[in-house]
Amino acid sequence: MPAFTLAFRSGRRMHNCPIKRWSRRKAARPQEILEAALDVFAERGYAAAKIEDIARHAGVTRGTPYLYFKNKEEIFAALIRELLLPKIAFGESLMAEPGLGAGERLRRLVRAWWSEVGATRLSALPKLMIAEARNFPEVAQLYHDEFIAPGQALLQRILEEGAASGEFRAVPADPAVHVISAPIVMLMIWQHTFMPCCIGHEVDPELYLDTLLDLLLRGLSTHPASA
Amino acid sequence: MPAFTLAFRSGRRMHNCPIKRWSRRKAARPQEILEAALDVFAERGYAAAKIEDIARHAGVTRGTPYLYFKNKEEIFAALIRELLLPKIAFGESLMAEPGLGAGERLRRLVRAWWSEVGATRLSALPKLMIAEARNFPEVAQLYHDEFIAPGQALLQRILEEGAASGEFRAVPADPAVHVISAPIVMLMIWQHTFMPCCIGHEVDPELYLDTLLDLLLRGLSTHPASA
Amino acid sequence: MPAFTLAFRSGRRMHNCPIKRWSRRKAARPQEILEAALDVFAERGYAAAKIEDIARHAGVTRGTPYLYFKNKEEIFAALIRELLLPKIAFGESLMAEPGLGAGERLRRLVRAWWSEVGATRLSALPKLMIAEARNFPEVAQLYHDEFIAPGQALLQRILEEGAASGEFRAVPADPAVHVISAPIVMLMIWQHTFMPCCIGHEVDPELYLDTLLDLLLRGLSTHPASA
Amino acid sequence: MPAFTLAFRSGRRMHNCPIKRWSRRKAARPQEILEAALDVFAERGYAAAKIEDIARHAGVTRGTPYLYFKNKEEIFAALIRELLLPKIAFGESLMAEPGLGAGERLRRLVRAWWSEVGATRLSALPKLMIAEARNFPEVAQLYHDEFIAPGQALLQRILEEGAASGEFRAVPADPAVHVISAPIVMLMIWQHTFMPCCIGHEVDPELYLDTLLDLLLRGLSTHPASA
DNA sequence: CATGAATGAGCCTTCATTCAT
DNA sequence: TATGAATGAAGGCTCATTCAT
Numbered sequence: 048m049p050a051f052t053l054a055f056r057s058g059r060r061m062h063n064c065p066i067k068r069w070s071r072r073k074a075a076r077p078q079e080i081l082e083a084a085l086d087v088f089a090e091r092g093y094a095a096a097k098i099e100d101i102a103r104h105a106g107v108t109r110g111t112p113y114l115y116f117k118n119k120e121e122i123f124a125a126l127i128r129e130l131l132l133p134k135i136a137f138g139e140s141l142m143a144e145p146g147l148g149a150g151e152r153l154r155r156l157v158r159a160w161w162s163e164v165g166a167t168r169l170s171a172l173p174k175l176m177i178a179e180a181r182n183f184p185e186v187a188q189l190y191h192d193e194f195i196a197p198g199q200a201l202l203q204r205i206l207e208e209g210a211a212s213g214e215f216r217a218v219p220a221d222p223a224v225h226v227i228s229a230p231i232v233m234l235m236i237w238q239h240t241f242m243p244c245c246i247g248h249e250v251d252p253e254l255y256l257d258t259l260l261d262l263l264l265r266g267l268s269t270h271p272a273s274a
Numbered sequence: 275m276p277a278f279t280l281a282f283r284s285g286r287r288m289h290n291c292p293i294k295r296w297s298r299r300k301a302a303r304p305q306e307i308l309e310a311a312l313d314v315f316a317e318r319g320y321a322a323a324k325i326e327d328i329a330r331h332a333g334v335t336r337g338t339p340y341l342y343f344k345n346k347e348e349i350f351a352a353l354i355r356e357l358l359l360p361k362i363a364f365g366e367s368l369m370a371e372p373g374l375g376a377g378e379r380l381r382r383l384v385r386a387w388w389s390e391v392g393a394t395r396l397s398a399l400p401k402l403m404i405a406e407a408r409n410f411p412e413v414a415q416l417y418h419d420e421f422i423a424p425g426q427a428l429l430q431r432i433l434e435e436g437a438a439s440g441e442f443r444a445v446p447a448d449p450a451v452h453v454i455s456a457p458i459v460m461l462m463i464w465q466h467t468f469m470p471c472c473i474g475h476e477v478d479p480e481l482y483l484d485t486l487l488d489l490l491l492r493g494l495s496t497h498p499a500s501a
Numbered sequence: 502m503p504a505f506t507l508a509f510r511s512g513r514r515m516h517n518c519p520i521k522r523w524s525r526r527k528a529a530r531p532q533e534i535l536e537a538a539l540d541v542f543a544e545r546g547y548a549a550a551k552i553e554d555i556a557r558h559a560g561v562t563r564g565t566p567y568l569y570f571k572n573k574e575e576i577f578a579a580l581i582r583e584l585l586l587p588k589i590a591f592g593e594s595l596m597a598e599p600g601l602g603a604g605e606r607l608r609r610l611v612r613a614w615w616s617e618v619g620a621t622r623l624s625a626l627p628k629l630m631i632a633e634a635r636n637f638p639e640v641a642q643l644y645h646d647e648f649i650a651p652g653q654a655l656l657q658r659i660l661e662e663g664a665a666s667g668e669f670r671a672v673p674a675d676p677a678v679h680v681i682s683a684p685i686v687m688l689m690i691w692q693h694t695f696m697p698c699c700i701g702h703e704v705d706p707e708l709y710l711d712t713l714l715d716l717l718l719r720g721l722s723t724h725p726a727s728a
Numbered sequence: 729m730p731a732f733t734l735a736f737r738s739g740r741r742m743h744n745c746p747i748k749r750w751s752r753r754k755a756a757r758p759q760e761i762l763e764a765a766l767d768v769f770a771e772r773g774y775a776a777a778k779i780e781d782i783a784r785h786a787g788v789t790r791g792t793p794y795l796y797f798k799n800k801e802e803i804f805a806a807l808i809r810e811l812l813l814p815k816i817a818f819g820e821s822l823m824a825e826p827g828l829g830a831g832e833r834l835r836r837l838v839r840a841w842w843s844e845v846g847a848t849r850l851s852a853l854p855k856l857m858i859a860e861a862r863n864f865p866e867v868a869q870l871y872h873d874e875f876i877a878p879g880q881a882l883l884q885r886i887l888e889e890g891a892a893s894g895e896f897r898a899v900p901a902d903p904a905v906h907v908i909s910a911p912i913v914m915l916m917i918w919q920h921t922f923m924p925c926c927i928g929h930e931v932d933p934e935l936y937l938d939t940l941l942d943l944l945l946r947g948l949s950t951h952p953a954s955a
Numbered sequence: 956c957a958t959g960a961a962t963g964a965g966c967c968t969t970c971a972t973t974c975a976t
Numbered sequence: 977t978a979t980g981a982a983t984g985a986a987g988g989c990t991c992a993t994t995c996a997t
Contacts, residue, residue, distance in 0.1 A: 097971085109980060195474065246414055265494075300959085676939040677943070684911060704902070721943065
């Protein structure tokens with residue numbers, strides 16, 4: 048998964064910014080700290096991540112994160128709010144595109160989900176959020192309301208469209224969206240859990256997603272032979 | 275999910291037991307402490323769980339857990355080793371039963387998985403293990419080798435049998451077992467993540483599993499109409 | 502120094518005691534516990550010595566020492582009082598013996614000191630007492646008044662006798678007794694400090710004492726050529 | 729022993745120093761903490777010394793020692809390594825001085841030993857090291873190899889020189905150096921053991937050393953009348 | 956008498972957070 | 977803005993001591 052390490056930093060350079068280099072640096076600090084926090088939280092989890100490690104990863108020292116974030120919890124919350132939540136927007140554009148079958152839409156949604164989040168360092172956040180949801184209910188609520196729920200709403204609309212058009216069988220919406228999204232989330236989790244420790248065989252994300260879509264589309268289709 | 279709260283009987287109060295209360299403790303203590311640890315780890319995660327909380331949950335004081343476990347990490351490891359790993363045995367018996375179609379076997383495996391682990395307080399352990407795998411690689415290795423791998427081997431045998439008998443399509447084994455098991459693991463995770471906080475709508479496990487099996491068996495079947 | 506390990510247990514058996522074996526055992530317990538404590542304190546020092554180790558050394562369990570001693574400090578105090586202080590008695594008999602020159606008396610005192618204490622497991626006690634004097638002033642006071650002071654009084658009497666008879670030069674009594682006794686105490690300390698760790702070359706006690714007496718007697722003598 | 733309390737200037741208060749109080753600390757802290765540790769270890773011994781006491785003695789709080797030392801044991805080791813071992817250097821210069829008789833050299837060595845270490849707060853370290861040698865074998869080894877052994881080598885060279893020049897009798901080197909150094913070490917120990925508790929009469933170090941040298945030089949001399 | 960399970964005070968150590976520079 | 981020395985609350989763990997058996 049070569050895109051994994053490259054995808055994240057893109058689009059944040061400001062080559063033509065007239066302000067002097069130093070204050071540009073200043074402006075970038077919160078982002079840099081969040082990215083560092085993402086790395087360290089991903090590796091150690093929330094509690095075992097030390098602020099100093101995050102600071103060092105960001106190239107600053109112990110006190111600096113506190114210039115931009117009230118405390119550790121706020122860094123965590125900002126991680127979700129600033130980095131992850133905006134990513135949900137990609138879904139809207141997908142649904143806006145007209146003239147696509149439900150199957151095709153589902154395919155595109157899954158692939159976009161992967162390329163926007165799963166193949167990115169952001170893929171550490173679902174695991175982190177899951178691990179800490181009960182310790183930080185407000186963040187969990189935010190994550191659910193602004194990320195999970197909209198994502199599942201997209202899925203649900205696709206299922207409804209497919210059912211309406213006769214392309215998909217009717218399945219109970221609520222459990223279905225969970226069932227469908229679960230393997231994608233688990234793939235992200237898996238990548239941050241066992242693969243970095245060289246535990247177990249590698250899972251190839253592309254093949255995994257192909258297999259997932261193959262099973263899902265056949266499973267949903269009213270004309271399985273053609274799926 | 276009514277079974278959830280009932281399945282894991284603590285046995286901590288036995289007023290009518292003729293054996294003396296005090297002398298019985300010695301034998302029962304490790305179990306009681308592990309069950310308490312399961313609760314507290316499930317609620318807070320490893321790092322945020324205090325030994326004293328675990329002790330109090332078990333009805334003892336700070337020092338007592340250390341009479342039975344070397345330290346906090348050993349409690350965690352024992353949780354996996356003593357409580358979770360034995361549960362994998364149920365799979366063998368399932369495969370031993372003769373004369374079942376692959377679809378039926380898959381159904382039974384999923385349901386057994388749920389009743390043995392998912393509907394139990396043990397269902398907190400996959401989430402805990404996922405969150406802490408990188409902090410405790412040896413425990414993660416153990417969990418993978420003794421729980422995940424055998425479980426996936428079962429699934430793989432079912433897929434192979436189904437393909438051999440013509441009941442299932444041929445699918446790439448490796449990603450398929452991940453894809454198939456992912457929703458079950460995610461259901462356990464979900465129950466310990468968002469449902470206890472009253473975040474998001476409840477997910478009914480039975481309906482979820484029905485939907486999952488419905489989608490999977492259709493997706494795998496060579497004669498989808500009859501799945 | 503083969504006597505070292507053997508000297509201590511001697512003379513405590515009660516073969517002809519009519520009481521039954523069990524109550525004899527009972528009667529011997531405090532002694533056994535003190536001897537065990539001596540071993541463990543010698544090896545680890547007061548604070549690092551665990552009551553359970555002492556108990557195990559004595560062949561009993563955690564609670565038993567508390568049947569005979571109020572607490573850890575009392576075990577330490579009893580060690581000094583019961584085992585060490587009685588040993589000072591040997592000096593009286595030495596002084597009682599008539600018709601000895603001061604030099605010969607000094608020789609006998611040093612050798613008796615060594616055989617009665619230095620070559621014994623009791624030789625651990627001066628080091629222990631020194632290390633803990635400031636934490637247990639009452640015990641230190643006892644040790645000083647009942648062991649050090651009488652011992653130094655013996656020495657002083659010898660020096661005075663020697664000076665009176667013209668065998669010894671006149672030396673300031675107070676510092677002299679310290680100077681003379683110091684090497685003997687240091688030999689005991691050395692044996693319990695660096696020799697058990699195989700650190701540094703061994704010191705042969707007999708040769709050490711010979712050299713000490715040689716230097717001392719020459720140093721004290723009014724006719725050094727004949728010393 | 730008036731030098732005793734004065735010799736080890738802590739330098740902890742420098743009100744008229746123009747450098748800012750706060751920025752100066754960083755450089756001075758390790759020294760300050762070691763000196764505080766020296767005091768507290770001397771008073772209580774290793775195990776009974778609390779890090780918080782050391783910190784408070786140094787004018788800082790619980791966490792600060794850990795900014796400079798990994799743990800309690802490292803503070804102990806640093807005490808030996810940083811404060812005591814350098815003191816052994818004084819011996820070299822003594823031996824370098826030409827044209828001195830062996831007796832005069834021995835006199836100077838003993839007096840230097842006393843002024844450099846014995847009359848200093850450092851004199852607590854031999855007692856501490858003796859008490860803890862078996863609990864910290866590596867530190868004991870270091871202490872032996874870098875402090876005891878070089879010191880004894882100096883003594884041995886003096887004895888050999890004296891024997892070669894005919895000033896001293898021939899005495900077995902190995903026990904002799906132990907015997908000769910023992911009273912000096914015991915004087916240090918004594919000062920930190922019974923004198924602070926007002927137990928027993930005071931020992932005047934100067935008189936003690938005079939007496940020691942008198943006895944030793946007479947004891948070693950081939951012409952005792954002139955010693 | 957003896958046991959050993961249990962207690963709980965106490966200490967070492969960590970680390971989020973502050974603040975003087 | 978940034979630093980990093982210092983703080984001090986908090987938690988893991990030990991072990992002297994107790995007491996029900």
